Amino acid sequence: DGGITQSPKYLFRKEGQNVTLSCEQNLNHDAMYWYRQDPGQGLRLIYYSQIVNDFQKGDIAEGYSVSREKKESFPLTVTSAQKNPTAFYLCASSIIPGTRSGANVLTFGAGSRLTVL
Amino acid sequence: AQTVTQSQPEMSVQEAETVTLSCTYDTSESNYYLFWYKQPPSRQMILVIRQEAYKQQNATENRFSVNFQKAAKSFSLKISDSQLGDTAMYFCAFMFPNFGNEKLTFGTGTRLTIIP
Numbered sequence: 261d262g263g264i265t266q267s268p269k270y271l272f273r274k275e276g277q278n279v280t281l282s283c284e285q286n287l288n289h290d291a292m293y294w295y296r297q298d299p300g301q302g303l304r305l306i307y308y309s310q311i312v313n314d315f316q317k318g319d320i321a322e323g324y325s326v327s328r329e330k331k332e333s334f335p336l337t338v339t340s341a342q343k344n345p346t347a348f349y350l351c352a353s354s355i356i357p358g359t360r361s362g363a364n365v366l367t368f369g370a371g372s373r374l375t376v377l
Numbered sequence: 378a379q380t381v382t383q384s385q386p387e388m389s390v391q392e393a394e395t396v397t398l399s400c401t402y403d404t405s406e407s408n409y410y411l412f413w414y415k416q417p418p419s420r421q422m423i424l425v426i427r428q429e430a431y432k433q434q435n436a437t438e439n440r441f442s443v444n445f446q447k448a449a450k451s452f453s454l455k456i457s458d459s460q461l462g463d464t465a466m467y468f469c470a471f472m473f474p475n476f477g478n479e480k481l482t483f484g485t486g487t488r489l490t491i492i493p
Contacts, residue, residue: 293481300386302468302485318480350422352481364410364472366481368422 262287264369266351271374273338273345281336281372283351290356292334293366296320297348306349309334310356338374346376379404379471383484390459391492397444398454398487400469407431410472411445411452412481417465425467428452456489464491 264285273279283292291310295303305318309328323342328334334353338345352366380403390396402411413425428436428445435443440460444453456463469484 291479295483300485302483304483305480308480348420352422364474364479365412365424365427366422371420 264351264353264367266349266369266372269370269372271372273374273376275376276340278337278339279374281338281349281351281374283334283336283369284332285334285351285353285367285369286332287353287367288331289353289367290331291354292328293352293354294318294324294326294334294336295350295352297350297371303350306336345374348373379406379409379473379482381469381471381482381484383469383487385487386485387488387490389490389492392459392461394459395455395457396459396489398456398467398469398489400452400454400484402450402452402469402471404450404471404473406473408474410474411443412470412472413441413443413452413454414468414470414483415463415465416468416486417462422468426454459491461491461493463489465489 267282293308294306297303304320306324307326309315312328315326315328325337349372351369354366382401409430411428415423415425426436426438426441435445440457442455466486466488468486471482
């Protein structure tokens with residue numbers, strides 16, 4: 261079955277460490293996104309990518325980095341510069357918005373919960 | 378910048394009743410997309426319904442329907458014959474089709490509890 265796989269589901273990090281969250285999709289989607297979810301704040305966009313080797317900052321990119329070396333993969337690194345990294349992280353993908361029917365709809369992974377100790 | 382506001386942090390309703398969740402948004406654009414997503418306790422985000430702004434007809438999906446008022450910038454979700462499985466966080470979201478720069482902007486969510 262096609263879908264989005266995020267790993268790990270739970271991750272614990274010591275302060276000062278970088279961690280990388282994995283996101284893999286087999287939907288042949290062009291666009292991929294990373295969102296952060298905090299209680300009472302909804303989902304906020306961190307980074308997004310429309311094509312391989314290109315990505316754009318979202319609303320809260322500071323302290324995060326991404327890469328898009330393959331169409332299927334969009335890993336997110338939470339760096340030590342992120343002051344409050346404890347959160348639930350959601351990866352999503354979509355057909356390039358506006359290109360054809362069914363576009364503009366995001367499919368989400370199951371999420372990764374990051375806790376800083 | 379577009380903003381999405383959900384003014385009801387929590388709601389509860391008896392099973393089989395009808396409930397309406399509110400959403401307002403702010404944009405200067407005339408063509409855009411609106412969505413309702415559901416996040417059950419599993420935390421998996423699931424698309425409930427989608428509305429294209431240039432379509433005047435309100436979208437419906439089985440027990441779910443929207444009341445889209447473009448002039449008022451309002452996009453409410455009605456759940457009819459509510460079921461226990463409808464218990465979830467519901468997020469309203471907005472997307473402006475700006476080729477190469479599309480982003481989905483979410484509201485803060487409404488936690489809906491269906492009471493047996």
